[in-house]
Amino acid sequence: MSHATVSSAAVSPCADCARRESCLGGGLSDQAAVTRTAIDKGSHLWRVGDTVDSIYVIRGGASKTYVVSESGDEEIRGFQLANDVAGLDSLCGATHRTNAKAIARTWVCRLPIAAVRSRMSESTEFRDRLMTRLGREFDRLHEMLHRERCTADQRVAAFLVRQIDAEPAQTSGPVEVELPMSRTDLARYLDLANETVSRVFTRLQNRNIMRSNGTRCQIIDADALGAMC
Numbered sequence: 001m002s003h004a005t006v007s008s009a010a011v012s013p014c015a016d017c018a019r020r021e022s023c024l025g026g027g028l029s030d031q032a033a034v035t036r037t038a039i040d041k042g043s044h045l046w047r048v049g050d051t052v053d054s055i056y057v058i059r060g061g062a063s064k065t066y067v068v069s070e071s072g073d074e075e076i077r078g079f080q081l082a083n084d085v086a087g088l089d090s091l092c093g094a095t096h097r098t099n100a101k102a103i104a105r106t107w108v109c110r111l112p113i114a115a116v117r118s119r120m121s122e123s124t125e126f127r128d129r130l131m132t133r134l135g136r137e138f139d140r141l142h143e144m145l146h147r148e149r150c151t152a153d154q155r156v157a158a159f160l161v162r163q164i165d166a167e168p169a170q171t172s173g174p175v176e177v178e179l180p181m182s183r184t185d186l187a188r189y190l191d192l193a194n195e196t197v198s199r200v201f202t203r204l205q206n207r208n209i210m211r212s213n214g215t216r217c218q219i220i221d222a223d224a225l226g227a228m229c
Helices: 112-122 122-147 154-166 183-192 195-204 224-228
Strands: 005-008 034-037 044-046 054-060 063-068 074-080 098-102 107-114 174-176 210-213 214-220
Touching: 034 224, 054 112, 074 183, 107 210, 112 122, 122 154, 154 183, 154 195, 154 214, 154 224, 183 195, 195 210
Parallel strands: none
Antiparallel strands: 005 034, 034 107, 044 098, 054 107, 063 074, 063 098, 174 214, 210 214
16 A cells, blocks of 8 residues: 555554444454554555555545546546545456545545455445445446536535535534535546636625635535535
8 A cells, every 4th residue: 555654553443433333344344454544645545556455444534536647637536535435446456546645634444355355245234334335436426427517506516515415414503514625626526627616616605505614614505505406
């Protein structure tokens, strides 16, 4: 794994994890195989061509997956935020077809691919957890395919709605979402110009649909945002 390892747990991090009942790592029969590692911003979890040996549960921070175009530009394929799983797209391959880089200091739980595949054949519950994660990834890919027919406002709104859906349910009031990616990376992911994304954010704030403050975004009117998609 081509990244700078800052620290890793000597024992399984699953034992004292509050999310173990719903996390893929907590569903493994050999939880001692799970290791928690800190990744510095700018370091890679993997690069194109690396052998697929693990998937990663993002415990904190964020990463992005991308490829480099012939012109040398990064083409962003996706972002992985807290509680997301990175590497699902490589489950059936021998080598990675994308790069994955931490866009903030990030903590991941590494699940060896051999342990994941073994547990899939043993446990229906684990297999269902994994299929749920894969289903979310398919939904995101479908959204990307549909994107070229959408306006800039619709693209930004759909992205924000997806972030809302990933947050724990809130009973009332504005919804807080984390947007740790740079505006440039977000624009590349949405296939828009930086200036266009900034103008859409300004329009949303002027309509009192959202407020943006650095890497935090407060969704004030989720219904209005959803109606834009």
